[in-house]
Structure formats: structure tokens, C-alpha cells
Amino acid sequence: MKNEKIxxxxxxxxxxxxxxxxxLRADMKQKPAPLLNPGTLQPMKAEELSGVxxxxxxxxxxxxQTAFFEIPEEIRNFYKMYRPSPLVRAYCLxxxxxxxxxxxxxxxxxxxxxxxxxxxxxxxxxxxKKQGLTGVTTETGAGQWGTALSMACSYxxxxxxxxxxxxxxxxxxxxxxVMRTYGASVTPSPSMETEVGRKILAEHPGTTGSLGxxxxxxxxxxxxxxxxxxxxxxxxxxxxxxxxxxxxETKAALDKYQVKPDIIIGCAGGGSNLGGLIAPFMGExxxxxxxxxxxxxxxxxxxxxxxxxxxxxFCDTGMVCPLAKMYTLGSGFIxxxxxxxxxxxxxxxxxxxxxxHQGLMEAVSVKQTEVFEAAEYFARIExxxxxxxxxxxxxxxxxxxxxxxxxxxxxxxVFGLTGTGYFDMVAYEKFHDxxxxxxxxxDEELAVYRDKLPKVQ
Amino acid sequence: MKNEKIxxxxxxxxxxxxxxxxxLRADMKQKPAPLLNPGTLQPMKAEELSGVxxxxxxxxxxxxQTAFFEIPEEIRNFYKMYRPSPLVRAYCLxxxxxxxxxxxxxxxxxxxxxxxxxxxxxxxxxxxKKQGLTGVTTETGAGQWGTALSMACSYxxxxxxxxxxxxxxxxxxxxxxVMRTYGASVTPSPSMETEVGRKILAEHPGTTGSLGxxxxxxxxxxxxxxxxxxxxxxxxxxxxxxxxxxxxETKAALDKYQVKPDIIIGCAGGGSNLGGLIAPFMGExxxxxxxxxxxxxxxxxxxxxxxxxxxxxFCDTGMVCPLAKMYTLGSGFIxxxxxxxxxxxxxxxxxxxxxxHQGLMEAVSVKQTEVFEAAEYFARIExxxxxxxxxxxxxxxxxxxxxxxxxxxxxxxVFGLTGTGYFDMVAYEKFHDxxxxxxxxxDEELAVYRDKLPKVQ
Numbered sequence: 001m002k003n004e005k006i007x008x009x010x011x012x013x014x015x016x017x018x019x020x021x022x023x024l025r026a027d028m029k030q031k032p033a034p035l036l037n038p039g040t041l042q043p044m045k046a047e048e049l050s051g052v053x054x055x056x057x058x059x060x061x062x063x064x065q066t067a068f069f070e071i072p073e074e075i076r077n078f079y080k081m082y083r084p085s086p087l088v089r090a091y092c093l094x095x096x097x098x099x100x101x102x103x104x105x106x107x108x109x110x111x112x113x114x115x116x117x118x119x120x121x122x123x124x125x126x127x128x129k130k131q132g133l134t135g136v137t138t139e140t141g142a143g144q145w146g147t148a149l150s151m152a153c154s155y156x157x158x159x160x161x162x163x164x165x166x167x168x169x170x171x172x173x174x175x176x177x178v179m180r181t182y183g184a185s186v187t188p189s190p191s192m193e194t195e196v197g198r199k200i201l202a203e204h205p206g207t208t209g210s211l212g213x214x215x216x217x218x219x220x221x222x223x224x225x226x227x228x229x230x231x232x233x234x235x236x237x238x239x240x241x242x243x244x245x246x247x248x249e250t251k252a253a254l255d256k257y258q259v260k261p262d263i264i265i266g267c268a269g270g271g272s273n274l275g276g277l278i279a280p281f282m283g284e285x286x287x288x289x290x291x292x293x294x295x296x297x298x299x300x301x302x303x304x305x306x307x308x309x310x311x312x313x314f315c316d317t318g319m320v321c322p323l324a325k326m327y328t329l330g331s332g333f334i335x336x337x338x339x340x341x342x343x344x345x346x347x348x349x350x351x352x353x354x355x356x357h358q359g360l361m362e363a364v365s366v367k368q369t370e371v372f373e374a375a376e377y378f379a380r381i382e383x384x385x386x387x388x389x390x391x392x393x394x395x396x397x398x399x400x401x402x403x404x405x406x407x408x409x410x411x412x413x414v415f416g417l418t419g420t421g422y423f424d425m426v427a428y429e430k431f432h433d434x435x436x437x438x439x440x441x442x443d444e445e446l447a448v449y450r451d452k453l454p455k456v457q
Numbered sequence: 458m459k460n461e462k463i464x465x466x467x468x469x470x471x472x473x474x475x476x477x478x479x480x481l482r483a484d485m486k487q488k489p490a491p492l493l494n495p496g497t498l499q500p501m502k503a504e505e506l507s508g509v510x511x512x513x514x515x516x517x518x519x520x521x522q523t524a525f526f527e528i529p530e531e532i533r534n535f536y537k538m539y540r541p542s543p544l545v546r547a548y549c550l551x552x553x554x555x556x557x558x559x560x561x562x563x564x565x566x567x568x569x570x571x572x573x574x575x576x577x578x579x580x581x582x583x584x585x586k587k588q589g590l591t592g593v594t595t596e597t598g599a600g601q602w603g604t605a606l607s608m609a610c611s612y613x614x615x616x617x618x619x620x621x622x623x624x625x626x627x628x629x630x631x632x633x634x635v636m637r638t639y640g641a642s643v644t645p646s647p648s649m650e651t652e653v654g655r656k657i658l659a660e661h662p663g664t665t666g667s668l669g670x671x672x673x674x675x676x677x678x679x680x681x682x683x684x685x686x687x688x689x690x691x692x693x694x695x696x697x698x699x700x701x702x703x704x705x706e707t708k709a710a711l712d713k714y715q716v717k718p719d720i721i722i723g724c725a726g727g728g729s730n731l732g733g734l735i736a737p738f739m740g741e742x743x744x745x746x747x748x749x750x751x752x753x754x755x756x757x758x759x760x761x762x763x764x765x766x767x768x769x770x771f772c773d774t775g776m777v778c779p780l781a782k783m784y785t786l787g788s789g790f791i792x793x794x795x796x797x798x799x800x801x802x803x804x805x806x807x808x809x810x811x812x813x814h815q816g817l818m819e820a821v822s823v824k825q826t827e828v829f830e831a832a833e834y835f836a837r838i839e840x841x842x843x844x845x846x847x848x849x850x851x852x853x854x855x856x857x858x859x860x861x862x863x864x865x866x867x868x869x870x871v872f873g874l875t876g877t878g879y880f881d882m883v884a885y886e887k888f889h890d891x892x893x894x895x896x897x898x899x900d901e902e903l904a905v906y907r908d909k910l911p912k913v914q
Contacts, residue, residue, distance in 0.1 A: 014465065014466075154836075154837040173882070173886070381612075383535075
């Protein structure tokens, strides 16, 4: 098919949807470093993880050889309720920018969780159900992951226990209410339900909680309750595996119209969206079949790729999880209170970290007011009100398209639009009211947390 | 194509999208009664309406002869950004209900306005722009219409002035913020900006506003500002015309798979969604080409079809608009404060009223707790968190499917899922917390407003 006939939105047919997830690690010569047991500093074995995680998910987590994992039929049927997601040709944006660039975005926001998180949530719930578990526990900050997991658990009849960072719980009652609609129990963290929660509350009676604390509570609850396991929505290899459905659909849609992208852009917090979006493209790059510029975009206020170090670190602030080798700012790092753009994880997926370390992808950081400017500009032209996270990718896609205008290059740009901003209007309001600043951590501040990294190397 | 091959979601190709709107009135032998000038009680002429409404929209409003109006290319291009909307086969719901019925829903919620309102907003903005206007004014209650209009105006570079009922403005800051993101100015009503607003504030200093008051302010602002007109999101014939895109797409998708519906169900407030959804089906019925059961669903707390009278009444509480003949509860009627399900308009589209009067469609009313039960049930099974309005149709679709289970009939049910409930979580919370009741107005209460109907007949 010729370029002229490309529709505004490319939807694959159901029979063109991926039947297997793609495991990027299988094509990496230098594999990501293994998770380490923080006590022994030895690679984590499946049996060490099985008290916390579901068995099949552990197998996926540790397998860096198998290129394709079949997507079980039950999951494919669930995917059909909200997938394939559209690959949108941004004709209106191109016209407004007067750019010769061709811009596409893969839109993952057309489901009630409002983001790509559902792609992995349904997989994790499926394997938990298959293992005969009663339920799962997790933490949530902004609430996207908690919402996605509650939807997935509701579908499979699993109990879902969400520890929601207390300040989010209070500031985002609507997110909480969506989770309740799907039958999840949502507890503000820290809570009196767990030992770690009670300990923290005793020490800091007025605390509004943190993601690290919520993770610790969720893990404790899973380990101490019969029939429960803990699940996580980003960072892990298994999550990147499930999210490969984004990239596989994107590539199939582009191939259908014989379009080859020049630049692929994704926002990066823990790496689940970026890792999923780029998977098949990076695979071609690793196998020497094609070349692409791949760009990770992160907030300047939480710059793990661009200003972090590549080292072993704890995955969680509470230091209860295994050690992962990754680009990290230190597990104690928390972005400035003014930061409203999401993507606040201190580290980065091990797989993406290794690829970045090998020079196979680039990373840029952007300031939050520039991100919200791009978000609003995009909303007014393309209609979709983007999530702050997604708007990091929009910012850089627009910058690249403007550069094409200057150079006259007809590049094809693909970016990931991970979700919608319907539950982020407090951040938009701050932006409109001029109450948003662009705080960037100083080198001295970053050094504080970097100096506390565990000594492993 | 055979039934077995029907996908979960039917998306038309862009070239299968409607190129003209269908004007149901053209096929009605007995036409809807005309709008009357409340002063002279004579049918409103175009010139009398032109100070308030856009010219081409007036032409569409008054034309009950032309069956098809071409959709201008600019509007079709905008439609392509979020349409065609999917016609979803509710396989999961069917399975859960163990029903032999086949259930389809046309989902209009996959756009930032969160509802079908955008279909008419973009058309009205287009004609305002074409007329060379500076901007438009409108009122909004819950905020869906205001959001849709702000998106449409942003696309065409029109100024958009929204008067938002003050209590909604305060209770729904997120809706307001979405409109601001699209560049609309949002004023809590009553305001000091208009004469009518100042008058109401002087008389009732503590009032939290009403839709009727907001309409009056929006009309005054349009009439008194050069280059502005007033636009309305439901009830009017022009709105039903634009919304016919819903039904035309639905019919095209069903025809593609040779599916003929038995029952078509839509929620009804002012009638914009229902009128759009049923348009081509009702057209066939009027021309004697096919027969369908067509069911309007309304809240038991605002039962204009089922307990109203068919009479001339004011379209607005403020009595500044023309008189329309319709099923009405009286323009002073306001649903109970506990009512959270939307669809709170006191009257009903004249076209739908006439069709109902002729016995060509049925109407049922449902209680709000039953509506929210259906909403939550649906969300957990089909994934989508529905708007309270849409959930009226879900309730009756489920009831019909259960009836099929009892009788063994393999009926095909199609219903309109007009939007998502992301901004309605306060209502869901009330439901979860058991704070929702099923207040139904007594005959005596209804008589109060009915007795105040203008004496026209």
C-alpha cells in the first residue's frame, strides 16, 4: 500500500494480533545482569522468588534464551476487548507543525485503566489464577497500575489488594473509587495492617507514605497470607515481555503499509512502555537486520538514564526486593514535591539499562513545563488529552519534527502515547495556574543517594 | 460473513464511514410539531432564530424534507481522529449471563470528551467558523457537552465561552480543567457577567445555579456580544441530525456481517444519542422496509416519556428559548438532589416525542441503584467503566438478555454505550457507600410543574 492511502488510524484485524510475546533478551549477546540476592549477592534462583512471585512469571523473569512466549488464549481474548490499539497517523499535528516528517503514535489509552499497564496486569492475573491462588497484592502511586490490576483480577475472579500511597489515596479519591468499582480493596499506605506499616506509623505518625513503603507492605501481605503473591507493574523483565504486544502491533501495522520508521520515541519511568514499544525494532537492530534511532525520554527531575550510574541497586526504597543492575539514582531518591509528570522511579529496567549501556539507544531528559506545553498543544490538535508521562514522548517527537522542518528531512517518527490524563487534572491545573516549576536536582543532591548504593561491583 | 467470524470489535474502514448525515424527519409522514415563538405562538422563522443560532444550523433545524445532508470534508477529517467508533460484540457479557441473546454495543466513549457529544460539537463549531463568527457560548451541567464543544472550538480556532452550573463547577474541578486545557473560558453560573446572572445573584445570593440559569446567561452573552452565537448539545433537530452518524455506522457495521437487530436500546435525556443511534433503523421502519423494537430508557426520577405529557413547553427553565412540542415534565421540573444518573432534562426531543406518540418506539424508566448495579456488573465483565447515562441502556439490555435466557430466544440486542464514567466517580462512590436512594417523584409533585405548562394547545 502506498503512503497516500494510510488512514488516520490503523487498526489491525483480530487475526493479525500477536499470538506470542517477544522476549528481547533472547537476541542480546550481552545479557542483562541477573537479579542478586541482597544477602548472598548470588543470582536469585526461582525457588528464592517463589514465595513472593507467581511461578510462571518467575520462569519468564529468569529466561533470557526463549525468544517467543505464546500468549494464552484467555489473555488473547481479554486483549480483544481493548486491543488492537490504534496506530495513529498524526496528520493534524504534521500540518500544524508544517513539517515534512511523518508522525505516528501508538495509542494505549483507550481502556479504563487509561494506560498500557493493562497489557501486563491481565497476564499476571492469569498466571496467578492458573496457579490456583486466591489473590494478589500490589502497590500503586498515581493509580494506573492499581486500576489495571483491579480490572484484570475482576475478570479472573481473583482478590486484589492494593496499597496506595496515602497522599495519593487522599488526593485521588476517583482513582481509588475506580478500583473499588472493580472490586479491589484499596488501603492507604502506611497502614496498620502490616508489621512494616505499623512500624513506620509508630516512627513517623504523620507520614503521607511513599512507594517504597507501599511495596514493602504489599510484599509482606503477600508473603504472610496463604494463597497470595505480589505483582509489579514495571521494571521487571516479565513486564517488558508482556508489553512487547505494543511494539509487535506497531510493527505489524507499519509493515502492512510498508512504512519503516527512522526514530522511535518512548517515555521511560521503570521502562515497561518503552521496552514494549521498541522490542521488535530493537530485536532487528540486535540481529543486524535494520537500524533505528531509539530515544528514551525521562523527566529532568528524575533523570536515571541521563544522570544516574549503571550499578546494582535495590528495586525498592524499602530494600526488601532483590538487587538489580540498572541505571539508578539510588533507591532513596525521591523527585521534588513539585514534580507532577510521573515517571518517578529511581531506577530503570535492567534490560533497557544494558541496551543503553551498549549504546543501542539514546536518552534525553525534558523539563516538566516543556512537557505540559507539549501536552496541551497536542490535545488541542489531535484531540486526545495525554497523560503527563506520555507527554514526555510527545515533547521529543515534536522537537524532532521541528528539526525535520529545519533540515527538510522527511523522517518517519513513531512514538508511544501510553495513556490519557483524565485523572491528572490537578497537574494540568498547576500548569495552567503557573504553579509548576522546573526543579532539577543538583549534582550534590544526586551524590547523596549515589553514595548510598550497595557495594556489589 | 457468518456469525462465527464476528470479531469482538467491528471497526469500519475510513472509506466506509458515512459521508452524509441522515435526517429522520424526512421519512416521517406526520412531522414533529414546529418550534413556536413564545410571544406570537407562531412557528419560528429562520430570521427570528438568526440572532441566537448559526445560519446553516437553523437551516438544518427547520428542514424536515431533506433526507441527507452531506458531511463537510473538514468535519469528516475531524471524525477520522476518533471515529469510526467500535461496534462491540459483548461476548464476555453474553457468556456471563448464559444467554442465547447476541449483544452488541456501539461505544462512543473513546474520545476525550468521553461521550457522543463531540459528534455534534464539531459540526456546530464548523458552521460557526464558516459563518465567520468569533466564537460560541453554551451552558454545561455535568460537563460532557462543554468539554466536547471546547475540543471542537480549539480545533477550528474559535473562542468558546462555557457557563457551568456553579455547583458542578465547584464539585467537578477536573471537568473544568479539561475545558481550560482546550482553551475554553469557563464561568460558574450564575455570574456577574450577564444581566440575568446579576439579577439572580441579587435575588438569591447563595444560589448554586441551575441549567436553566446557565442557558439564559449563555444566550444573553451570545446575543449581546458581536460575532457570537449560542449552541446547544441535545434536544434540537440539528443535534439529532449530526448524531445520526452513530446509527449510520452501527447499521453499516451490522450490515457488513449480515446481522439484523431485533431490539435497539438507548438512554434518553434530551434525546441526542437515542435519536442518532436509531435514525437509520427508524427510517427503515417508517418506510416499511423492516421492523425493530426500539426502546428508550430514562431515569425513574426524571421520567419525561413515561410520566410526562405531550405538549408545548419551554426548552429551558429560564423560558428564554422557543416553545417545543414534546413529552415534558414541565420546564420547572428538577430531579431530586440525590439523583446521580444524568439524563436530567425535563423534556425530550420533538422528533422522538412524535415517534413515541405514534407508537413507533417504547419507553421504560429505571431506578438509579439498578442502573449503577448494571454499570458495575458491566465494568467488571466488559472492562469499560460506563457513564451513568449509558448505564440506563445497559440495565435494560441486560434485562432483555436475561429474558431471552428464560424464553430461549436468540434475539440480537444492540444498545448505545454513549460514554465513560471517569468524571462520575462521585456518583459511583455514593453507590458503593450505600448513599444512593431511588427517589421517584409522586404524582402530586409532577402535577405542580405540569399545571404550569404554557397554554398553547
